[in-house]
Amino acid sequence: MRLDRLPTLRINPSETCTLHYNGKTSAGVAGDTVATALYANGVRVFGRSLKYHRPRGLYSLDGECSNTCMAVDGIPNVRAENTPAKNGMHIDAQNVQGSADFDWMGFMDKLDWLMPAGFYYRTLHKPACLWPFALKQVRKVAGLGKISPDFKMKGRYAEIYPTADVCVIGGGAAGMSAALAAAEGGLRVILLEARPWLGGSFDYRVSPYDGEKALYQRARELAAQVEAAANIRVFKHAANVGLYNNNLVTAFQVGPEGGAFDERYIEIRAASVVVATGCIERPLLFENNERPGVMQVGCAHRLARTYGLLPGRRAVFSIGHDLGLEAAVDLCDLGMEIACVADIREDGQNPDLLLALAEREIPLLRGWVAAKAYGAKQVKKVTLRTLEGSVKRQLECDLLVASAGRTPLTGPLTLAQARLRFDAHTGYFLPADLPAKMHAAGSLTGRNHPLAIEASGRLAGLKAAADCGANTAEAVAAAAARLSQLPGPERGTKLVMAPVKGRKSFICFDEDTTVKNIKQAIDMGFDVPELIKRFTSAGTGPGQGGIPGHNLPLFAARYQALAGATPVPTTARVPLVPTLLATYAGAHHDMCKRTPLDELQKRDGGVFRRIGVWQRARYFSEDFSCREEVLNVRNNVGMLDGSTLGKFRLHGPDALKALQRVYVGNMVKLTPGKIKYSAMCNEDGCVIDDGVVVKIAENDYYFTTSTVRAGETAEWFRYHTRYDGWDYHIVNFTDALGVINVSGPNARKVLQKVADADLSNEAFPFGGYREFVIQGGIPVRAMRLGFVGELSYELHAPASYMVCLWQILAAAGKEFGIRNFGVEAQNVLRMEKCHIILGVESEQRTNLLDLGLGFLWDRHKTETKTVGTVALRQVEADPARLRLVGIEMDDPRRAPRDGSILVDKRIRGYVCTARRSFTLERSVGMALVEAEMAALGTRLEIYEDECNGQKLAARVVPMPFYDPQGNRMRM
Amino acid sequence: MFRRFKPLWGKKPGLKSTYDAVIIGGGLHSLATAYYLAKEQGMSNVAILEKNFIGFGGAGRNTAIVRANQRTQENVPLYKEALDLWPILTKELDYNLMFNNCGNLNLMHSEAAMNAARMNVCTAQFHGVESHLLDPRQIKELEPAINISPDITYPIHGAMFHPPGGVIRHDAVVWGLAKGAAAHGVHIHQQTEATAIHTDGGKITGVETHRGRINSPRVLVSAGGYSAGIINKMMGVKLPISVLTIQAMVTQPLKPVLHHVVSSGMYHAYANQTLKGEIATGAHMDQWPNYTTLTTAHYIKHQAEALSEFLPFLRGVKFMRHWAGLADMTPDMAPIMDGNDPVEGFYMNCGWGYFGFKSCTAAGRHMASFIAKGECPERLKPFGLRRYENHRLMGETAALVTYTPDN
Amino acid sequence: MALTITCPVCGKRNGYEFRYGGEDKGPRPVEEGMTPRSWCDYVHMNACVAGVQKEWWCHKNGCGAWFTIHRNTLTNLEVEGVEVTS
Numbered sequence A: 001m002r003l004d005r006l007p008t009l010r011i012n013p014s015e016t017c018t019l020h021y022n023g024k025t026s027a028g029v030a031g032d033t034v035a036t037a038l039y040a041n042g043v044r045v046f047g048r049s050l051k052y053h054r055p056r057g058l059y060s061l062d063g064e065c066s067n068t069c070m071a072v073d074g075i076p077n078v079r080a081e082n083t084p085a086k087n088g089m090h091i092d093a094q095n096v097q098g099s100a101d102f103d104w105m106g107f108m109d110k111l112d113w114l115m116p117a118g119f120y121y122r123t124l125h126k127p128a129c130l131w132p133f134a135l136k137q138v139r140k141v142a143g144l145g146k147i148s149p150d151f152k153m154k155g156r157y158a159e160i161y162p163t164a165d166v167c168v169i170g171g172g173a174a175g176m177s178a179a180l181a182a183a184e185g186g187l188r189v190i191l192l193e194a195r196p197w198l199g200g201s202f203d204y205r206v207s208p209y210d211g212e213k214a215l216y217q218r219a220r221e222l223a224a225q226v227e228a229a230a231n232i233r234v235f236k237h238a239a240n241v242g243l244y245n246n247n248l249v250t251a252f253q254v255g256p257e258g259g260a261f262d263e264r265y266i267e268i269r270a271a272s273v274v275v276a277t278g279c280i281e282r283p284l285l286f287e288n289n290e291r292p293g294v295m296q297v298g299c300a301h302r303l304a305r306t307y308g309l310l311p312g313r314r315a316v317f318s319i320g321h322d323l324g325l326e327a328a329v330d331l332c333d334l335g336m337e338i339a340c341v342a343d344i345r346e347d348g349q350n351p352d353l354l355l356a357l358a359e360r361e362i363p364l365l366r367g368w369v370a371a372k373a374y375g376a377k378q379v380k381k382v383t384l385r386t387l388e389g390s391v392k393r394q395l396e397c398d399l400l401v402a403s404a405g406r407t408p409l410t411g412p413l414t415l416a417q418a419r420l421r422f423d424a425h426t427g428y429f430l431p432a433d434l435p436a437k438m439h440a441a442g443s444l445t446g447r448n449h450p451l452a453i454e455a456s457g458r459l460a461g462l463k464a465a466a467d468c469g470a471n472t473a474e475a476v477a478a479a480a481a482r483l484s485q486l487p488g489p490e491r492g493t494k495l496v497m498a499p500v501k502g503r504k505s506f507i508c509f510d511e512d513t514t515v516k517n518i519k520q521a522i523d524m525g526f527d528v529p530e531l532i533k534r535f536t537s538a539g540t541g542p543g544q545g546g547i548p549g550h551n552l553p554l555f556a557a558r559y560q561a562l563a564g565a566t567p568v569p570t571t572a573r574v575p576l577v578p579t580l581l582a583t584y585a586g587a588h589h590d591m592c593k594r595t596p597l598d599e600l601q602k603r604d605g606g607v608f609r610r611i612g613v614w615q616r617a618r619y620f621s622e623d624f625s626c627r628e629e630v631l632n633v634r635n636n637v638g639m640l641d642g643s644t645l646g647k648f649r650l651h652g653p654d655a656l657k658a659l660q661r662v663y664v665g666n667m668v669k670l671t672p673g674k675i676k677y678s679a680m681c682n683e684d685g686c687v688i689d690d691g692v693v694v695k696i697a698e699n700d701y702y703f704t705t706s707t708v709r710a711g712e713t714a715e716w717f718r719y720h721t722r723y724d725g726w727d728y729h730i731v732n733f734t735d736a737l738g739v740i741n742v743s744g745p746n747a748r749k750v751l752q753k754v755a756d757a758d759l760s761n762e763a764f765p766f767g768g769y770r771e772f773v774i775q776g777g778i779p780v781r782a783m784r785l786g787f788v789g790e791l792s793y794e795l796h797a798p799a800s801y802m803v804c805l806w807q808i809l810a811a812a813g814k815e816f817g818i819r820n821f822g823v824e825a826q827n828v829l830r831m832e833k834c835h836i837i838l839g840v841e842s843e844q845r846t847n848l849l850d851l852g853l854g855f856l857w858d859r860h861k862t863e864t865k866t867v868g869t870v871a872l873r874q875v876e877a878d879p880a881r882l883r884l885v886g887i888e889m890d891d892p893r894r895a896p897r898d899g900s901i902l903v904d905k906r907i908r909g910y911v912c913t914a915r916r917s918f919t920l921e922r923s924v925g926m927a928l929v930e931a932e933m934a935a936l937g938t939r940l941e942i943y944e945d946e947c948n949g950q951k952l953a954a955r956v957v958p959m960p961f962y963d964p965q966g967n968r969m970r971m
Numbered sequence B: 001m002f003r004r005f006k007p008l009w010g011k012k013p014g015l016k017s018t019y020d021a022v023i024i025g026g027g028l029h030s031l032a033t034a035y036y037l038a039k040e041q042g043m044s045n046v047a048i049l050e051k052n053f054i055g056f057g058g059a060g061r062n063t064a065i066v067r068a069n070q071r072t073q074e075n076v077p078l079y080k081e082a083l084d085l086w087p088i089l090t091k092e093l094d095y096n097l098m099f100n101n102c103g104n105l106n107l108m109h110s111e112a113a114m115n116a117a118r119m120n121v122c123t124a125q126f127h128g129v130e131s132h133l134l135d136p137r138q139i140k141e142l143e144p145a146i147n148i149s150p151d152i153t154y155p156i157h158g159a160m161f162h163p164p165g166g167v168i169r170h171d172a173v174v175w176g177l178a179k180g181a182a183a184h185g186v187h188i189h190q191q192t193e194a195t196a197i198h199t200d201g202g203k204i205t206g207v208e209t210h211r212g213r214i215n216s217p218r219v220l221v222s223a224g225g226y227s228a229g230i231i232n233k234m235m236g237v238k239l240p241i242s243v244l245t246i247q248a249m250v251t252q253p254l255k256p257v258l259h260h261v262v263s264s265g266m267y268h269a270y271a272n273q274t275l276k277g278e279i280a281t282g283a284h285m286d287q288w289p290n291y292t293t294l295t296t297a298h299y300i301k302h303q304a305e306a307l308s309e310f311l312p313f314l315r316g317v318k319f320m321r322h323w324a325g326l327a328d329m330t331p332d333m334a335p336i337m338d339g340n341d342p343v344e345g346f347y348m349n350c351g352w353g354y355f356g357f358k359s360c361t362a363a364g365r366h367m368a369s370f371i372a373k374g375e376c377p378e379r380l381k382p383f384g385l386r387r388y389e390n391h392r393l394m395g396e397t398a399a400l401v402t403y404t405p406d407n
Numbered sequence C: 001m002a003l004t005i006t007c008p009v010c011g012k013r014n015g016y017e018f019r020y021g022g023e024d025k026g027p028r029p030v031e032e033g034m035t036p037r038s039w040c041d042y043v044h045m046n047a048c049v050a051g052v053q054k055e056w057w058c059h060k061n062g063c064g065a066w067f068t069i070h071r072n073t074l075t076n077l078e079v080e081g082v083e084v085t086s
């Protein structure tokens, strides 16, 4: 039975939906939240509390606490009170053994005396053997929602990154006024509103805005203007979750049913920000203050006005703000019996509201407060007391509307580093100083009068426009003048808690923290709110500071009663509203680079691996030892896609100087047509990159880097020359050019068939660089290198030609049995040649000399201030460093696993790469060992993982293992 | 349980004019050092100066992951000692530190990473520290929530599994050590900021605080991420440290679902379930030094993206709190523990980066011996400041540091 | 926190487009006469200032320029228009 005629409704009673809960189906209507739909079906207990398994009911409608956190379609901790009901949803209560109504763990509530603040630190560890069992129990009882480890999230998640001149957070009257004012001069404005509609606290209220108009009418009028403004972009159902410096605003938006996304992450960069997030209510502290049937003013009022549900039959009100009186009057008019209104305030009420109460014969007790609620699962009775506690009165009811007053939602401001100050007049924490280009407006600033709220919004909007360079000085002055004539902030209630001991007065619902627990913590020396929070867990549950945020510091200050002590707020943290990981992740998808030959290699059976940003073919068969690939290169000819190699052009008058700065070799000696292999070190002398350099022309060089360094090479050059002001340019060709490596004794025969140049050893010797054309059309830069130890050509060609080039070579090589080889085969081949791979045969402690690459360093070019050479010079004589050595296993069929360590009494080094070599029929590898063990012939003991002390035997042997004279690459 | 609720670390002591040792910073390392100074070295006339409240710094913000599977033989024994101390301290302090010995699973995403991990595993096993390499199937058996399918950005090739590790309740360690130190006579001065260190003729003479001067022949700076700034400002000694902000976050609490500390270097993320049921996760640091302890939008999003891949069930879970603290990073990812150089009586213990929780007990214990005896204990010798100018980096990072801010 | 950096070429941009390049320690010293200590000072040691410092940045996902700015390490905000004091 809904109140289905109200003009304020946000539901459509003619459209229904069905929810499944507790073995039953419940009917809701369009616009319902899960909780309002269940409430309409008589559900009052929505779940059980964390520690004590106390029944918990609908208390607020904006998700401040975990009372109505439920599992929805397998997703835990869904805030039922503001999650739209959708047809077919499956709902489950949380933290219950049995059902929410009948939870056999309910007895825990009687055991609170066993669980004082921080009890677990002082118990459960004696005797020590108890702890592992206790730990299991602790884990089981902790946590609210349940989720399956193989849960798969459904739905679509999007993300957008809009920019704006002004971003307004909060779509109430103040926020809308701010948006309209900021948009007047044509600036781009974004308005964020957490609820699915604009209107804020005006939206459901029928009290007069001015003479004839009701507040809700005014809200809709403003909303229409905002929505009509072309330069205001409105995001409804979009909760602000973060606010960072330089005005970065984050939010997430819930999509409409059947829309393009379920939720989407929004990240806004705005020049100026207006925060108009309004107020929530400050919970009233009394015994059983969270019993189902106790709810906040706004919750009761909106249940009726927004959702058409009378929250109860007979209500008692215990409130401290005019909004409570207003709700009592309105709910009475809607048909609810109001047994009594207890107002904390002795005076100061709005006279019109007092009159309205009197007209309806609603008894009003001033200076009274609820002290205790009764009823096992649902409120049946309440005790009211005078503030000092001397007089009491009991009343029967099924609804207790309770609220100590209001509390501003300053979260976004504090996230942005605004400082809060306790304001004795309002009793609020109000912003003391705001960061640059940030403004606050509306009831958040303590204002209450509808006209003042709008005026403060307008003023903030104009100021924000001024931040963006708009000339609003006059308008700002006028708006400020208008605001100063309107009523200022009202006096707030001072009451911290009802006159009770507080054993069952909950400061934090989520963590079952009582007033008594807070006292215990303070007595134990946890005297600042931040420590109390950590020790008692208050404010660390699913709703974070939503419930205890204001009361905890107030209570702590009062309890300590230090002279002049003002309450200190606890810290607000991102996200202001709990946010799904799926939403934060957004449309995230893997981004990687693929070479031009990706498709071809896939077709040829390539097994791909991600290497840095690239996808590369690591194997070309299921045999991961790569026997066939390796032998084919050694005996015939193979082709490798080397496109990921870093490729650069360096040119300009100071290009040589730049080369000299970063390469350890002497680049003055470069001659055109010849490549120079060299290395770059970091300041510690560690090799960070190796590659070849070619002089193309005067002041014009071409060089390669390893795959992983390609992205940082330009930066590296510029960094190490940043003080010099040299004139050179560095162009990254890594993606523009592809690379194919043709290797093996038959490589020349293959290439000669298609190249327009003489490739004989005399015309194009080892170490040479040539440019020629393949099949009359494809320009290539060719280098004769020997990384794998065979006759080898590295062909660099424009990426767009790569597929064609590959096919030409494949066709030309067919008669020789050319085949692909992948990265692992290359790894084995180069290992046999003892060519190192940085990061495998080197680590942070090893430098150029340790790796035996000292021959690359021209130690005479000191004036070039080459990076790393000072360190090299300083350690040259150090005998106690790691050295790279070749090792051979005693057992030729048994190579140690890479990463095994070399030991005697201590660890002396480790195996970098070792393989059983098919070519050599020996097991060989490279290892880094302490220098004193690096001499040829030294016996080494290898300790593998899981070896149970059974070590493998090896000895130091000369490097390289394969073709020591290097004849094969010079063929 | 029926006891009265007495101040855990004693009534607020008055600031004396002279102490045998003054410790700047009220974090884990300070508290542990003070505790062991008083308990094992017979030096209890010790003051801890903390500018906010104890546990304000990294001590109260870390995610309390403990393990002893470091890379080098200089580090493993230190961390093993620390790991072995948790149950002992729980007893000694009579305070439940809530050691959840759940084990650590460190995911590897390539053949090369598995090989690098093997070195750690061998080193651990060689030192009698349990640690194993696992293949994807074994990972799945151990932790069903992990996604071992090949179609994620960095498919899982295996893992390093370290059963002795786990998670401790970090606050409990702070409060427990404070309780123990105070019980042995140490003075813990909260809301007391050290503003200068006094020296005379190459010797420490005292510390200036905003509450007045304290005389002392020994000063230890172990102020977490603030140490490097303090040491430069007060002693004119620069350190090879970059102070970065490191972030962490938790989801809403869940019933038991994740049973190990799961981490991935490739995804820059780790996750474990706390005893409260939250999934705690973190790891990221922005590379520019700052003391803000502010979180970033960039990172909470990154974390969601990463976890979505290797722990996909978490897509249905909500983040509820995100925070940050300081990490004082050294170039070789190992701390600096040193003393009497260049000034007699001056000690430092810093550069712990994001490893300062797991090590605090053992480090504090050896520092206490160092301070009391004036001689560097064997175990701390490799951690001296001079190693950087002597080109003796520690080798804790497997990967070559190709590019650090200052290199 | 949402760092922005002002590139001399591209203007004020999202901080994640940039790479931090360390405290400004002046031009590379000459190699002659460098001791392990002076080398270490230049390469590894930092002032770790809690306040405004001059530092290097590279617009890595932009124009590629290296430049210096002043930034307050206590707020992570760039400080514009600072005179070089040291």
Ligand SMILES: Cc1cc2nc3c(=O)[nH]c(=O)nc-3n(C[C@H](O)[C@H](O)[C@H](O)COP(=O)(O)OP(=O)(O)OC[C@H]3O[C@@H](n4cnc5c(N)ncnc54)[C@H](O)[C@@H]3O)c2cc1C
Residues within 6 Å of the ligand: B024, B025, B026, B027, B028, B029, B030, B049, B050, B051, B052, B053, B054, B055, B056, B057, B058, B059, B060, B061, B062, B063, B064, B065, B066, B192, B193, B194, B195, B222, B223, B224, B225, B226, B230, B246, B247, B248, B282, B323, B324, B325, B326, B327, B352, B353, B354, B355, B356, B357, B358, B359
């Ligand atoms: C998010 C995060 C996650 C982490 N996760 C882990 C982890 O899982 N495992 C792990 O081993 N480590 C972790 N760490 C690292 C660990 O927390 C720190 O290394 C460690 O806490 C630092 O040592 P500390 O506790 O002694 O210092 P801190 O706790 O940082 O103490 C420094 C104290 O010094 C005080 N102080 C500063 N200046 C002064 C002054 N002038 N006078 C007096 N007092 C001063 C500060 O107020 C502060 O309380 C993490 C850190 C963070 C931030």
Ligand SMILES: [Zn+2]
Residues within 6 Å of the ligand: C007, C008, C009, C010, C011, C059, C062, C063, C064, C065
């Ligand atoms: Zn730029």
